[in-house]
Amino acid sequence: MFVLRAGATLLLTLLALATHAQSAADSVAARKPAKKPRRVKVAALPIVFSQPETGLAYGAAVLPVWRFGQDTTTRSSNARVLAYRTQRKQSSASLTHAIFTPGERYFISGEAQYFNLPIYYYGVGNDTRKSEKSDISYRVFILNQRVLKRLRPGLFVGGVYRLTNLYRIRVDDPLTDDATRPNWLLERPERERQPTLTSGLGPALLYDTRDNILSAHHGNFLDATALLMAKGLGSDFSFTRLQFDARHYRVLGSKEAEHTVLAGQLLGTFHGGTVPFRELAQLGGERMMRGIYEGRFRDRQLLAAQVELRQQLFWRLRGVLFGSAGQVQPQVTDFRPGQFNLAGGAGLRIDVNRQDRLSIRIDYGVGSGQSSGLYFAFNEAF
Template identity: 55%
Template sequence: MRIITLLLAALWLAPAAFAQTTAPASDSLQTVPAAPAPAQPAAPVTAAPAQPPKNPADRPSFIPAPVAFYEPETGFAVGATFLPTWRHGRDTTVRKSNGRLGGWVSQKKQVNLQLSHTIFTRQERYLLIGDIQYFDYPIFFYGIGNDTRKEDESEISYKLITITQRALKSIRPYTFVGAQYRFTDLRDIQSDERTTTDGQRPNLLRTLSARDTLKTRISGFGPTFIYDSRDVILSTYQGRYLDLQAIFNTKGLGSDYTFTRYVVDGRYFLPLGSNRTIWASQVVGMFHNGTVPFRELANLGGVSLLRGIYEGRFRDRQLLAAQTELRHHLFWRLNGAVFAGVGQVAPHLNDMSLDGIKLAGGAGIRFQFNRRDRLNIRFDYGVGSGGNSGLYFGVNEAF
């Protein structure tokens, strides 16, 4: 029952998805007959549709930016990113779409390339969300479970391509239903060192099944539901967000493993008196059944979920996590934030307990390099369970 409490917290965010709200105003198209020209028959002629004047603030924004950061997972890294934002049509109630094209290389010889987008079509009739990423990564692998040990740290590497595309249709204001497809290609899996970093035990990759070290493709399809009333997607002041997903990975779709993934992601944003101070909270659940390869297991930590814990420090079939953040405008283009989170992984939900909860927290600074579209660069410092801490870099908020 104690574990169900966290899951119910996610469902607490859902009621607004079914509350009556005002629909976004649609583009108005008017057809009027033109006056007849002299000495011509008075046949009506259709004029061009009337359009609202273009708001200068709605001009597309195409911002290239250099990238330099340090994270526990990467060390020092440099690269570049390109961040377009735009609005389809002239209806200002339609939220802006955005994309990201970029990449970086790190001192740990990691390479990451990314192309992603979130697109609202005219009148928000459709929502398209997609992401393509390439990783060439050495990372630390700590094994599987909620009680992995830091001294079992094992260096492994692999190359990975992930492709995700979601297409949803609006069924009522802020509410979308649709389908998604996800594909991953994992190859060149290696144990870069024969032993753990303390030299006392074999590299943990060598303790996995032989199949886990072979080239692996995952291919899955399933339904998705999103309720999204956030005012601005990239840096929210107010609104609610609920994302429900189910992905069925089967051999019929070309997957090497057969398993199902369920995801619950609920978020709530509230201004405290004014937009200078924002309280943000998130509850996440990821659940699996079937035969799940180690790279597809749910994992805690990283730049977005429980900053302060190394990404993948704890991984298993089931995950529950919650985090909260207080964001405050300081001066000029600078904002500050403090954050904290709790989470846990386990092979089964009934294996979770209060004694197994992992903690993380920290503080950070945001620099708003584009005020119009609220585009931020953030620098966070976090500490967490598992003996980890570190600096984190990100474009826009963690959630």
């Protein structure tokens, strides 16, 4: 109940902020009608949210959106600076960016993130039990960067580099939550409980015809990467990661109004070699399989899909319904049609910047394994 009350308080606060921002913008426009639109629009917001991975959290976010040059065929670029602390003594700071250079000749995207995280670790597998969660904690710094060059409209190729520095790994309780077995992390190789650096690079291909990268109404998206984590690059573990992310968006009903959008996503992650527990493919979280705790199900290989129906309601409010299915397995040949975990729910969107489709996302989901979650985030899940 406390989480729901906090969510209601946050919603009212955000509605007030959005109203104030819009009225201020309208007032400025009325006084200075001849002034050119700003090339950089910045939303700075205090944030309060709650989700299964964090409990109640508080912090601040800065969300700039801009377009290089006057060519409107170049899609808007965006970034996000976010910092928060939670009631579970977690802390995080991150910078993410997605940049189209003039004429979309290059696409540069990536993230730099720091987490100080006590988390629930359920071990490895597709059918872990809720009562057997283990308490562990660690600190991690993640750097992920890609630079892609356009070959033709919508098609980009280039390279990606990823670094993960995991340290201060700790078993907070020697037993699982139901006290029936040792903490799951104690069953992993001892080397994985020591400070770990993974470093890798590889090729990347992107096909992206979305009309807007924050909240697409129509278009297609295909992102494929291959990463080699190698000791020659400073990595403590050697393994490969192949990943694809395919999405489709279409307008239902009136093409002019674009009030109803159907979105779908198919995601695959496949590993070879020796993969430490933190780098295994994971189901759950605020983007894929909402309603399932992030990392509740993890293993070497992953397949997941989700669909979402997005509907304009009134004023700055939009509603969504979503559903997803996903599975993790040790080998690709182990995937079975009847073993998919399921999740689904509903959500609300509050448009902060309607022109660039910058929004605040509130979702509630339920999922397999007696899971549920309330999520506060920025922009669409996919």
